[in-house]
Every structure is written in C-alpha cells, then in structure tokens.
Amino acid sequence: MDFAMTIRGSWSLLLTGLVTTVIVSLIAIAVGTVIGFVSSLMGLSRIWVLKALSEIYVWVIRGTPMIVQAFIVYFGMPQLIQTFVPGFTISAFTASAITLSTNAGAYLSEIFRSGINAVDPGQVEASRSLGMSQVRTMRRIILPQAVRITIPSLVNQFIITVKDSSILSVIGLAELVNRAKVYVGGTYQFFATYVLVAVLYLAVISALMVASRYIEKRLNRDKDPA
C-alpha cells in the first residue's frame, strides 16, 4: 500500500485516462447542452410532432440504463448499419461521445424546460406588448432569467455526466476507470490505485464546481448592485 510507488508507476497511464475522461465529458456537456436546449424548445412547442419527439426522447433515455444505451450504440447500431453499409464500424470513443451526449441531453432538456417555464409569463407578455418578437423575447427576457434559475441543476447534471463517463469503460473507452483496471490487473495495487482515481475525479469535479460558482457570481452581480 505504498501510494508514492503507485503514483510513480501509474501516473502516465492514469493521466491518459483522465484526459479521455475530461474530453469525452466536455464533448457530452457541450453537445448535450445543445441537444437539451433544442429538445426543451421542442417540448414547449405547440407543434405536436415536435413536442412528441422531445417527450419520447426524454422518456426513452431516462427510462433505460446508460450501460444498455452504450451497448446499443457500440455493438447494436453497427450491426444494423452493416446490413446497408458493409464493413461499418464505430470507435469506442465515438460511441461513448454519442451515448454520453444523448444521455446528458435528455436530462438537460428537462432542466431547461422547467427553467423556461419558471420565468414570469407576465414579463413575456410585457415584452411581446412592446413589439419584441418571440425569438427576441426568448433571448432578452426568458433565457437570461431561465439560465440563472437553472444553474444549480445544470452544474449537478454536468457533475453526473463526468461521473457517468466511467460507465463507458465497459465498451472499452480508455478513460480513467478503464486505465486504472488495466494498471491493477498487472500490479494488484487495488487500494492505492482506486483511491488515486477517486482523488482525480474529485479534482476534476471540484474544478467544475469552482468554475460554476464563478459564473453564478458573475450572473448574480447584475442582480445585486452594490
């Protein structure tokens, strides 16, 4: 149980895993935010097809475990596509990015939807009565307030996404947990290695929390003038 030895032996391996974890998480957060935002607008739309699509998406993703989604994307989809495009394959990284983004998007869709719903409809009407279009009202009145309302839930979801990326080790994504498994397979230093992995997750998530605290403060600064 020599931590110093474990660090020395594993750092290069774990570092590549950490980089993959951070990259796949950042992609999922960025793409998932876009998907979630679009889906939330669809969910609030009066056009029933759009609304239904959004609801089905959220229902399916929330109603199934991510490990199954990952298996479907990594093993299932290529098999289906191969019947049309022979020889089609998908890399573990691409499959992971797709799975994690789609997964985050569904939860973010619900967060955005409730945030937008929480904005005072009276202010929306006031904006419309001034002649501001629906899009402009969204940009000037609804979104700035909705973002503020949703920041704590957004950060929470981002944290879950970072942690959930570890599930993707099952389809061979060379992320942190996956690399750690490789390391302990050769060295049997279970305790030291996994504690080290935990510390690395903590560091990444703490950085995320600090960044979000900073953003939240900046947004609230306009709300609380000195």
Added chain:
Amino acid sequence: MTKILLEAVRKSFRTLEVLKGIDLSVDGGEVVCVIGPSGSGKSTLLRCVNALESVTQGRVIVMSDPNCDLNTARRNIGMVFQSFNLFSHMTVRRNITLAPMDLKKTTKPDADALAVELLTRVGLEDKIDVYPRQLSGGQKQRVAIARALAMRPDVMLFDEPTSALDPEMVGEVLAVMQQLAFDGMTMLIVTHEMGFAREVGDRVIFMADGMIVEQGTPSEVFGNPREPRTKDFLRRVSQAG
C-alpha cells in the same frame, strides 16, 4: 380620427365565450374608461386590441401602417399591466431602453436620454440605476408606464393599473395617467377607480358578461345610468368604496 376600431369582436376560450360581439371605436386623444364586474371580459378586450389574444370572430383595427406585421403594429400600442411585469433582471434604465435599442436601433446615448426624459416625467429620475425589486408598487407601475412610452406609442392600454397597489400609492400612478391624458394621449383604461374615470375619462363603458351594456360620458353613466345592471354595479361599488 379613429385610432382603435373593433367590429363585432367575439372571443372564446374553448367553449367559454368571453366577448360576445363588441363594437368599439376610440378616437385620437380620447380617454375611454372601461368598468364592470370581474370576469366580464375587460382584460380580454384589451388583450385583443394588441393581439396578445387572437379574436375568434370580427375585426380589430388599430390605425397605423396597414401593411405592417403584428410586432410592428404592437410597437404603436403601449400596455400597462396590473402586475407591472417589469423585467426583473434589468435595471430601470434597461427596462426602458431595451425595446427602443432593439427595435428602433436607437443609439445608447439617445436611449439613455429618453430614459431620463421619461423617468423625469413619472417623477423617478433618481431611480434610473435601481432594480425593480428595490421599488415600491407605485414606483414599479410608474416605471412600467415609462417603459411603455419609450416606444412612442399612439395608443396606451391600461389593465387595472392601480388594483395591485396599496391605497397610499394609487394617487401617484393616477396622477401620471392624468398628465398623459392631458398631454393628448389616446387611452383605453380598465379601472375600478370610479373617481378617476369620472374626472379624466371622456367616455365610460360599462361591460358585463362579455358585452358593452352601456356607454356615455362619465356624467351620463355615473349620474344617470339607464341599464339596471349598470345601476346595480355602481351601487355595489359605491357601497364597497
């Protein structure tokens, strides 16, 4: 010249018919006060005028450029709501400058000058950099009036502008409205302030059950109401007040 014209306007929410054939015309510079019991369709009437609600039947014509789209038409109609509806994430200044800067491409210095001018008019020039939640109800409503005026509308609609206010703040808002009327603004006002309607209104409309039951000058409607429903309403209001 006629500024607002409603012809046989009907409005239903699903099966509930709220406006049952409204004919109304408001001339330029005229101040029309709408009174009537709660649920009679007064708010819906105002909301149909600036198309926050679409009408089920009939026509609403607001005199402006006849070719312009809905958003452009709305710029010529200011609306003041019972619950103020100020943009809570913006300063008083930004509440006022937002629409002119976004929609009329007014420059920042011009918009700021406009905000100062309008706030002076409603007596709140010292509150320009304050956020709405730091204002009293009466102050909020005066800012809301300034915000609506910032688009230089031809017509102003007021939906019970003093109903959410503590009694001691009603006067300051009515004073601003009275000044507006004096300056020649065309105004359509839903109100429970009978004293104000009598003093400032050129015409009073009594609505009940989705219809205009009676209308006339304030002295006709208040002094000598013809319809039993008007008499009944006025008696109940005066007892309450």
